[in-house]
Amino acid sequence: MENADIARVLTELADLLEIQGANPFRIRAYRNAIHTVSEQTVPFRRMVAEGQDLTALPGIGKEMASHIRELVESGDLALLGQLAEEIPRTLVTLKRLPGVGPKKAKKLWVELGVETVDGLEAAAQEGEVAKLAGFGAKSQEKILTAIADYREHSQRIRIDQADEAVRPLLEMLRALPEVTRLEVAGSYRRRKETVGDIDLLAVATEPEPVMTAFTSYPAVERVEMSGPTRGSVMLRSGLEVDLRIVTPENYGAALVYFTGSKEHNVKLRIRAVEQGLKVSEYGVYRVTPEERDADDIAAGQRIAGESEEEVYAALGLTWVPPVLREDRGEIEAAEITAEADGTLPHLVEAGDLRGDLHMHSTWSDGRNSIEEMVEACASRGYSYLAITDHSKALAMTHGLDATRLRQQWEEIAEVQARHPEIRILRGQEIDILQDGSLDQEEEILEGLDIVLISVHSHFELPPAEQTRRILRAVAHPQVNLLCHPTGRLINRRKPMQFDLDEVLHACAEHGVAVEVNSHPQRLDLKDTHLIRARELAIPIAINTDAHITTGLDLRRYGIDQAQRAWLGREQVLNCRELDGFLAWLHG
Ligand SMILES: [Zn+2]
Ligand SMILES: [Zn+2]
Structure with missing residues (x-):
């Protein structure tokens, strides 16, 4: 069993316990442990085989350690089976629908006998859900929307x-x-x-x-x-x-074919036809019109197929990195001409990053101290980082008000003195309040090296109001960086409805950078949005939003997304050397 499977089973267990009405502290302890499990980079099967003490990990107590061992050793959890005799396991899916949650999932089951998404949909369509105490027509409507979203996203x-x-x-x-x-x-x-x-x-x-x-x-x-x-x-x-x-002779052609995208492949085939060629999963063939239409897959004279490079070259193209194969102009840019071997960009790589501008410490909801985060950044070769804990509106994360933030600055100064090898920026991830004002005092904003702003609440404002809210925040003169701009959580929460293009224009106008948040649940902005940001010449920061030192390694997902948006290191803010970055910050 892999770590992800373990995390999945433990999450199901925690969800079932929550539906059952277990003690909230126990649930909290479970969630903390699951977080540790999913951030753990060493496989538990190895740790268990080596007899390592799992309780040495943050948030893993004796009970959780024994669950993990049981899962690794047997692939199953007896407790989950016992629980499933009391509550249907399918309630977990209901519980996870936005607008349902553990209490309502239980109520739907106890009072309406609903156990599955299909059952819930039927009950809602018949108006049964609205009649339940604590639900109402609005809540019933929300549930139907949530079910439609769930159907759309649960496949991938x-x-x-x-x-x-x-x-x-x-x-x-x-x-x-x-x-x-x-x-x-x-x-x-x-x-x-x-x-x-x-x-x-x-x-x-x-x-x-x-x-x-x-x-x-x-x-x-x-x-x-x-x-x-x-x-x-x-x-x-x-x-x-x-x-x-x-076969080895077909490998390159098959790899192109099965890598796709469909749109990319269609363009390749059209190009082949124009050149009297035929490209398929078996190779590239020079063909007559009759041979092209023949059923024989190997009709014509074979000219390429063993490697991808060879296949592209046969079509007069340089090799196209897979991240670009979406028919967004990559085939045109790969064309070899008398002047150049195409004009594909040199894509940004993880090794180009010089710093990370978004991370949390134990001062808010992070797992590691400032010093641990700093050392983890230094060990990744960074020359700067920003400590950006939450602001006070996010009470559940222990967000910092002005007083505590000043105290944090003292600790930053101490850690900085011990670590001259890396520059630590005083930052904060400040909530954009409902009216677009910032959740921090003006005086403090001036004392920060870098000001990040984020939406963490009121995701469902009407689009025009949401746009106004974010525009107001972006226009604040102290703001440097707009984080996870759409607020989406992949497969969980849709992006906020607002005019992103208008917000991007405002970012360009006010010199505010935008983030690609590398957490694979966010990837926000996503590739197509990043392409737009690049067109508007907005600096883009590839940040991890790490809440634990190992979270810094999630940068590879942000890099993937940036590459899919054709970004080179010139467009990436935190690829600048320290001096260049500070110049931007002060400019
Ligand atoms: Zn955030
Ligand atoms: Zn954050």
């Missing part, structure tokens, strides 16, 4: 969850002596924010043992299909994985 899983599920499978397959090449294709390779399924492509000296190893992989829940060179399985995590085994 987040890229980080796909990473977790795929990594051990790849390790297992790569270790097989028969496997000579292996790659994940599809939207996973293009690093989209969510993936529908996983397409694996392999070359093997002998396909059969590879297919057997694949279909008998322990995390497989069921085998959907199993042939000599193609298999399809459903993993316990709910992710469908396809494996295709191809």
Whole structure:
């Protein structure tokens, strides 16, 4: 069992306990522990095998440590089974719908006998939900909307969850002596924010043992299909994985074909036709019109197929990085001309980052002290960072008012004195209040090195009001950076409704940078929005919003998103060296 599976089971357990009405402190302890589990980069199966003391981890007590060991060793949790005899496990899905929650989920079940999303939808459509005490017509309407959203989003899983599920499978397959090449294709390779399924492509000296190893992989829940060179399985995590085994001569063409996107491939095929070529998953062929239309896949004279570079070159193109294959002008830009080998951008990489401008410490809801965060940034080679704890409106995060923030500055000064190798900026992530004013005193704003602003409440204001609210905040002269601008949580909360383009124009006008929040649940702004920000020449900060030192490594997801938006390091604010960055801050 992988860490992500463990976190998933423990979350289900916590949700069931919450529905049952367990002590809130116990639930809180569970949530803290789950957070630790999901941030943990070392696999628990290894820690358990080595007999490590799990209670040494933050928030992991004896009970949780024993749950984790049980899951690692047996793949199951007896307590979950016991609980499921008392409450239907499907209530967890209801509980997670916006507007439902644990108490209402229980009430729906006890009073209406509703156990599933389908059942809830039927009850709401018949008006039964509105009649329940504590619900009402408005709440019933909200539930129906939430169900529609759920249906729309529940099909795709987040890229980080796909990473977790795929990594051990790849390790297992790569270790097989028969496997000579292996790659994940599809939207996973293009690093989209969510993936529908996983397409694996392999070359093997002998396909059969590879297919057997694949279909008998322990995390497989069921085998959907199993042939000599193609298999399809459903993993316990709910992710469908396809494996295709191809010949070495076809590998490059197959990789292009299965990486997609569909739109990118269509453009490639059109280009091929214009040049008297045919491109397919088997290769690139020079064909006559009759051969092109023939059913024979290998009709014509084969000119490429073994590597991706070769396939693109046969079409007069340079190799296109998978993150760009969305038909956003990449094929045109890849065209090799007499003057140049295309005009594709040099994409930003994790190693280009010089600092991180958004992170939390134990002063608000972070897990690590300022000094621990500073050392973690220094060890990642950064030359600066900003400590940006929450402001007081976010009471549940222990947000800081003016007095506590001044105290924090003293600690920052002390840590700075001990760490001359890295520049620590005094920052704060300040709430944008409902009217667009900032949740901090003017005097304090002037004392901060960097001012971040975020919406953390009132996500559902009417669009015009929401736009006015954010515009007012962006126009504040002390503001430097607008964080997670749309407020979305992937598969959980829709982006706020407002005029993003108008807000971006205001950012450009007021010299405010925008963030790509690297947390894989946020990825906010997302790729298409970042393209717009780049067009408006707005500096973009790739931040992690880390709440724990290991959270700093989530930057790779922000980098993926930035690459998908064609960003080079010139457009990324925190790729600037310290002096250049400070000059921007003061400019
Ligand atoms: Zn935030
Ligand atoms: Zn934050």
